[in-house]
Amino acid sequence: MTLAPPGGLRIDRARLLSRLTELGSIGAIEGTTGCSRLALTDADRGGRDLVRTWMDHLGLHVTVDGIGNVIASTSPHGGAGAVMMGSHIDTVATGGRYDGNLGVLAGLEIIETVVGAGLDLSRPLAVGFFTNEEGSRFAPDMMGSLVYVGGLPLETALATTGIDEAVVADELDRIGYLGTAPVPGAVPHAFVELHIEQGPILEAEDYRIGVVEGVQGISWTELSIEGQSNHAGTTPMHLRHDPGYVASRIATFVRELAVEAGGALVATVGALTLEPNLINVVPARATMTVDLRNTDEEALAGAEARVVGFVAEVAKAEGVEVTSRTLARFEPVVFAPEVVDLVEQAAVDQGLACRRLPSGAGHDAQMLARVCPTAMIFVPSVGGVSHNPAEHTDPDDLEAGANVLLSTALALAGPS
Ligand code: HGY
Ligand code: MN
Numbered sequence: 001m002t003l004a005p006p007g008g009l010r011i012d013r014a015r016l017l018s019r020l021t022e023l024g025s026i027g028a029i030e031g032t033t034g035c036s037r038l039a040l041t042d043a044d045r046g047g048r049d050l051v052r053t054w055m056d057h058l059g060l061h062v063t064v065d066g067i068g069n070v071i072a073s074t075s076p077h078g079g080a081g082a083v084m085m086g087s088h089i090d091t092v093a094t095g096g097r098y099d100g101n102l103g104v105l106a107g108l109e110i111i112e113t114v115v116g117a118g119l120d121l122s123r124p125l126a127v128g129f130f131t132n133e134e135g136s137r138f139a140p141d142m143m144g145s146l147v148y149v150g151g152l153p154l155e156t157a158l159a160t161t162g163i164d165e166a167v168v169a170d171e172l173d174r175i176g177y178l179g180t181a182p183v184p185g186a187v188p189h190a191f192v193e194l195h196i197e198q199g200p201i202l203e204a205e206d207y208r209i210g211v212v213e214g215v216q217g218i219s220w221t222e223l224s225i226e227g228q229s230n231h232a233g234t235t236p237m238h239l240r241h242d243p244g245y246v247a248s249r250i251a252t253f254v255r256e257l258a259v260e261a262g263g264a265l266v267a268t269v270g271a272l273t274l275e276p277n278l279i280n281v282v283p284a285r286a287t288m289t290v291d292l293r294n295t296d297e298e299a300l301a302g303a304e305a306r307v308v309g310f311v312a313e314v315a316k317a318e319g320v321e322v323t324s325r326t327l328a329r330f331e332p333v334v335f336a337p338e339v340v341d342l343v344e345q346a347a348v349d350q351g352l353a354c355r356r357l358p359s360g361a362g363h364d365a366q367m368l369a370r371v372c373p374t375a376m377i378f379v380p381s382v383g384g385v386s387h388n389p390a391e392h393t394d395p396d397d398l399e400a401g402a403n404v405l406l407s408t409a410l411a412l413a414g415p416s
């Protein structure tokens with residue numbers, strides 16, 4: 001069975017690339033092609049408004065729900081029974097212009113291409129961008145899609161306080177995206193997300209398309225370490241209760257734990273602050289985050305237990321108090337084999353070298369997979385770099401990924 005779209009239909013490359021550039025210019029990081037649009041900031045509002053304008057121009061039925069997810073559909077019933085595409089347009093503070101944006105703009109491109117070709121499908125098409133996928137400002141990540149599928153109560157999400165003490169509900173209201181469409185949202189027929197790989201595999205092994213079979217489990221923890229502030233010069237080493245020292249021991253431990261695991265586990269201490277953060281003061285307090293990920297749930301839980309044990313041991317020895325807060329915890333997700341097969345078939349039909357792989361990063365698709373058959377398509381990241389303004393994907397690969405998304409969506413929507 002071939003999945004080539006009827007009449008060799010393809011996306012409009014120039015339109016997709018120019019929209020990626022235009023969206024990337026909002027929150028642009030000077031001197032780079034990257035952008036900074038942390039969730040619910042003015043820059044995020046700018047990105048949302050621009051994509052919303054394109055959705056409106058297409059005459060789509062657009063809804064904004066209680067957590068600010070925006071869904072545009074060819075049907076007045078939104079995502080219900082639709083073949084839904086999409087991703088996110090919020091970024092980390094030092095983001096690139098493709099992470100998330102590609103999936104949203106390619107979904108819009110597919111709809112514009114299909115509508116322009118006058119194709120009659122048996123199912124509606126929809127594209128969405130979900131609020132706060134990154135989770136950098138407000139944890140957990142994938143917040144909007146998690147609320148959309150009923151995995152997090154709306155009230156809990158709205159009451160969330162960010163790293164800057166802002167509150168989700170206030171910020172959503174301030175940027176004009178505290179919507180009224182109900183959550184959990186309508187259940188799609190299927191969901192397909194195009195995304196950059198954000199890792200080195202496809203480029204290193206010379207593949208054009210990643211056929212994503214699932215997403216690894218994620219564990220995010222914040223540790224607050226209370227010690228005793230003291231004079232750096234007069235306090236003997238054996239009398240210190242130094243949270244900075246404990247934080248550095250924990251950071252070293254998680255790194256060595258991941259290296260020892262030989263590849264399946266990854267561990268990151270991405271945020272670490274000392275107070276008062278002065279050269280001649282033994283810190284009073286250290287606050288840090290630990291991000292652990294593994295494709296195997298049991299191994300991930302085992303790594304978490306090892307970290308808990310080590311933290312207790314090193315805190316006792318140094319005489320500091322540690323309190324921990326879980327910021328996010330998602331088990332590994334396996335995508336629907338029938339949709340994964342369609343993605344692979346579409347790539348093969350278009351003569352694109354492809355391989356199956358899991359996703360190292362979290363994605364909205366891992367949440368939509370809770371309610372409908374879901375899969376993802378990856379395109380290569382140059383140098384495997386992402387969450388970095390230098391993030392780049394070759395335009396030919398952007399186009400190829402969008403055409404695989406087109407074929408997959410048409411296979412799922414089926415001719416009328
Ligand atoms: O953290 C992640 O994997 C995603 O970028 N939110
Ligand atoms: Mn992303």
Ligand code: MN
Nearest residue numbers: 092099134387
């Ligand atoms: Mn990201």
